[in-house]
Amino acid sequence: MTSVLTPHLAPGLYIVATPIGNLGDLSPRAAHILSHAAVIAVEDSRVTGKLLNHIGVKRPMTPYHDHNAEDVRPGLIARMGMEAVALVSDAGTPLISDPGYKLVRDARAAGHTVWTIPGPCAAVAALTLAGLPTDRFMFLGFLPSKAQARAAAIAEVAGIRATLVLYESGPRLAVTLGALAEGLGDREAAVTREITKHFEEAVTGTLSDLAARYADAPPKGEIVLVIAPPGAPQAASAADADAALAEALTRLSTGQAASEVAKALGVDRKALYARALEMKGVGSR
Incomplete structure (x- = not known):
């Protein structure tokens, strides 16, 4: 898509991120798309209506949400072949914790172009x-x-x-x-x-x-x-390593057993390999 903003929008689906609170966060590109789309698919027309009023435009809107998506989606897909259809959520980036991905999936399946207009995300x-x-x-x-x-x-x-x-x-x-x-x-x-x-x-x-x-x-x-993520895992004890090695040696070669236990317990492989040889009695004579 060209970087020059023109009144004419190519047919397809436009995913438009909208402010999560401060209306000043609406990007110029997002405002342009919303001002010129043939129709805007919205969660709540009252919420999107306030945003459109903020940028001084009126555009056709159609509800698109959890309760009616299956019924409304085919009509929107059909319109994308000839018109620019914009998708917004009440706040933030569409598809984040809402059903919009199905509209994108079906638009692509129908051969329509999909654009994303990134912006706020809570x-x-x-x-x-x-x-x-x-x-x-x-x-x-x-x-x-x-x-x-x-x-x-x-x-x-x-x-x-x-x-x-x-x-x-x-x-x-x-x-x-x-x-x-x-x-x-x-x-x-x-x-x-x-x-x-x-x-x-x-x-x-x-x-x-x-x-x-x-x-x-x-x-x-x-x-x-x-x-926050979990803290660093507690280091395995020598007894834990010996028990895991003993079990692994019943079914794997010495090297394979040392590798498996090293990966599972986060212990140094070379030390485990030496310990495995010791446990098998290799080099003890």
């Missing part, structure tokens, strides 16, 4: 505020509301060596923080809220401290939780 913005490692992170969306399903979801990611990012609501915040502390251990975390708005804040502490803080005072606004 998950990424929260990472920049939290002061936690950002070299590797995992986005979890919303955790399940029921306790058993929530605990299972937390257990599934407990061992992942990455910063975790998830969305939550104020009324559920303290319970979720407590469940995270129980399932992950008492890691460092940040509760970020009202990002880009007047009352933006990032409160840091351990998961248990944060759970106690919000137990009787659930905050308002959109909330993103950022949780």
Whole structure:
């Protein structure tokens, strides 16, 4: 797509990121696409209507959300062959924790061009505020509301060596923080809220401290939780290494056994190889 902004938009699908709070964060390119699209697929026309009013335009809108996507999607796909169709969410980048990916998938399958107009994303913005490692992170969306399903979801990611990012609501915040502390251990975390708005804040502490803080005072606004990765695993003991080597030697060669145990326990392979030879009695005479 050319970098020159012209009134005419080529037919296809335009994924448009919109502000997560501060309307000043709408990019000029995003404003241009929204001003000239033939139709805008929206979560809530009232929310997008305020944004369009902010940039001084009126455009046709059609609801596209969890409850009607299956019915509305075919019509949008058909229009993309002749017109520019824009997709927005109520706030932030479409497809992040919403069903928009199916529209992209079907648009590509139909041979239509898809463009992305990047911009605000609450998950990424929260990472920049939290002061936690950002070299590797995992986005979890919303955790399940029921306790058993929530605990299972937390257990599934407990061992992942990455910063975790998830969305939550104020009324559920303290319970979720407590469940995270129980399932992950008492890691460092940040509760970020009202990002880009007047009352933006990032409160840091351990998961248990944060759970106690919000137990009787659930905050308002959109909330993103950022949780530190697990600490370094505890070094395996000599007894653990010997037990693992003894088992591995029953089915593998000395070198293979040393490699397998080294990888599993994070122990030096050369030391394990020497110990394996010792255990087999090689060189002891």
